[in-house]
Amino acid sequence: MSNPTRKRIIDELLASVEIPDSAYEKAEDRYKDLGEWFERDESRCSGFEPHIYPQGSFRLGTVIRPLNAHDEYDLDVGCRLRDGITKESHTQRDLKHLVGKDLEDYRIARGIKDSLEEHHRCWRLGYADTLKFHMDVVPSIPESASRREIIKTAMINFGSSDPLARTVAALAGSITDKRLQNYNTISDDWRISNSEGYARWFEERMKQAQELMQKHAFEAKAAKVDELPAYRWKSPLQRSVQILKRHRDVMFAGNPDGKPISVIITTLAAAAYQGEIEIDDALDRILSDMGGLVRTKAPRVPNPVNPVEDFADKWADAKYRHLNLEQNFWDWLEQAQADFGIIGDARDIELVVEQAHVKFAADLSTDGLDERLGFGAPSIAVSPKVHELTGTPAKPWRTD
Numbered sequence: 001m002s003n004p005t006r007k008r009i010i011d012e013l014l015a016s017v018e019i020p021d022s023a024y025e026k027a028e029d030r031y032k033d034l035g036e037w038f039e040r041d042e043s044r045c046s047g048f049e050p051h052i053y054p055q056g057s058f059r060l061g062t063v064i065r066p067l068n069a070h071d072e073y074d075l076d077v078g079c080r081l082r083d084g085i086t087k088e089s090h091t092q093r094d095l096k097h098l099v100g101k102d103l104e105d106y107r108i109a110r111g112i113k114d115s116l117e118e119h120h121r122c123w124r125l126g127y128a129d130t131l132k133f134h135m136d137v138v139p140s141i142p143e144s145a146s147r148r149e150i151i152k153t154a155m156i157n158f159g160s161s162d163p164l165a166r167t168v169a170a171l172a173g174s175i176t177d178k179r180l181q182n183y184n185t186i187s188d189d190w191r192i193s194n195s196e197g198y199a200r201w202f203e204e205r206m207k208q209a210q211e212l213m214q215k216h217a218f219e220a221k222a223a224k225v226d227e228l229p230a231y232r233w234k235s236p237l238q239r240s241v242q243i244l245k246r247h248r249d250v251m252f253a254g255n256p257d258g259k260p261i262s263v264i265i266t267t268l269a270a271a272a273y274q275g276e277i278e279i280d281d282a283l284d285r286i287l288s289d290m291g292g293l294v295r296t297k298a299p300r301v302p303n304p305v306n307p308v309e310d311f312a313d314k315w316a317d318a319k320y321r322h323l324n325l326e327q328n329f330w331d332w333l334e335q336a337q338a339d340f341g342i343i344g345d346a347r348d349i350e351l352v353v354e355q356a357h358v359k360f361a362a363d364l365s366t367d368g369l370d371e372r373l374g375f376g377a378p379s380i381a382v383s384p385k386v387h388e389l390t391g392t393p394a395k396p397w398r399t400d
Contacts, residue, residue: 006344007280008373009352013343014239014279016362017064017246019073024231026131027058027075034077034135037106045102048081055138055195060202061231062241062266067249067361072126073133078195080140080173087141092176092183092190099123099139121177121191140173143192148172151192151306158307164204168197168305197305199230202266206235208275236282237273241266243283243360247336250361252328260329264301264311268293271304280344287337291330347375 035052038045056076057063063073079099090098096118103123104116114126122136143151152169156162174190182189207213213225213233222228230238244265252259268290276282294300299310315326343355349369356362 003280003344005347005374007278009343009346010243010279010283012352012364012369012372013246013356013360013362014243016356016364017242017360019063019065021231023073023131024058024061024063024229027054027073027133028229030075030127030135031077033110034106034137037109038079038102043102043105044098045079045081048085049083051078051080051082053078053080053196055199057262059195059199059230060241060266061229061233061235061238062245062262063231064242064246064249067253073131075133075135076195077135077137078140078173078193079137080142082142085141087144087174087188087190088186091186092180093178095139095141096123096176096178099137103137118178120179121175138175138193140175140193143172143174143194144188147192151194154307155305158302158304160201160304164201168194168200171197171200172306192306192309194305198303201304202237202270203230205270205273206233206237208273209235209237209277210275212236212277236276236279237270239279240273240282240286241269244269244286244336246360246362247339248332250359251332251335255328258323258325258328260325260332261311264329267301267304267311283340287333287340291333294329349373349375 031052031054035050037043038050038052040046043050053059054076055078056074058073058075066073081095081099085095085098100116100118100123103125106112107114107116107125112125112127117124117126119136122138125135125137127133127135148169151172152165155165155168160168172192172194175193177183177191180189180191207225213235216233216235217225217228220228220232225233245262248259248265269286271293272286272289273282274285276285294312295302298313298316299307300312300315301310303309303311312326312329314320314323315329339355339359343352343359346352346355349366352373353364353366353369356364
């Protein structure tokens with residue numbers, strides 16, 4: 001059951017990590033501008049029905065402020081050429097460099113000084129304006145009908161409804177990856193990716209709080225939820241993912257290569273979420289249940305839109321053994337349960353402020369904080385044991 005004070009504390013933390021809607025709008029302007037560039041008659045890709053779309057946290061509405069104010073935002077973008085290019089007509093390298101040529105023309109035309117960078121799967125385009133970010137553009141083509149059917153069947157076997165599985169599987173694509181041995185040769189074996197399908201699955205999980213979503217749509221003067229961009233839904237699931245990612249970033253600030261990856265946190269949180277309409281209730285559910293959703297056998301954390309893919313495949317990979325990735329995930333989850341328990345049960349302003357800073361890198365203003373949190377009484381001095389509290393063994397976050 002929701003606790004008003006605990007909810008207010010979490011709201012204060014979220015206010016410190018969320019980015020303004022204007023930042024989403026700026027990113028949206030960027031990928032729309034890129035889409036218009038690719039659709040020009042002069043574009044090399046224009047004859048192949050290009051489709052430019054956002055991916056990752058910008059698409060899901062789960063972006064958080066970087067820990068370091070000088071860090072860039074990542075804007076992941078898909079570039080799907082939907083007609084005229086197949087695995088029989090082009091190699092992965094052919095597709096990637098076709099897209100890269102149009103991106104280089106765009107960079108020059110828009111006066112972007114940083115060179116276009118080639119990465120394993122994408123091209124990186126850097127921006128340095130009012131919102132400092134880089135755009136990672138991943139080229140792809142539609143996946144074959146036979147593989148889409150396999151994906152649909154696998155999703156149904158893993159518990160998805162037939163309509164959702166059918167919709168999601170239709171969005172699957174094949175992406176380029178220069179690390180593959182067949183990168184330079186004609187081959188049917190390309191990597192599968194389905195960021196649009198994943199976003200649809202995530203949205204379905206959010207929509208379990210249907211009444212709340214409709215309320216948000218009404219307040220935004222939209223006829224229905226689907227008319228709003230995802231970042232304006234402000235669902236308890238999105239906000240839970242944001243605050244969990246921030247806790248993870250702070251905990252692994254000195255070991256970024258070893259931190260639990262965002263897609264694992266996002267997937268497990270979405271799978272655990274059961275439509276709670278209050279943020280503290282949503283975190284109750286997620287922190288209590290997400291660990292139980294990790295499978296004992298591979299795939300340990302299945303991709304919900306391609307269940308044969310394991311988001312946790314690096315956990316057992318000898319190349320990454322030195323990073324202790326699986327143990328780091330369990331250590332993070334245990335610490336998150338403990339830290340949310342401490343700050344959620346706090347009834348002292350100094351304790352809340354200190355824990356917010358130490359565990360979430362959130363600098364809360366004490367001006368009027370007593371009143372905003374509903375404490376209604378002067379704060380008292382913090383005991384030296386505050387620092388010991390951060391090391392308190394994990395306790396159940398749920399209290400019901």
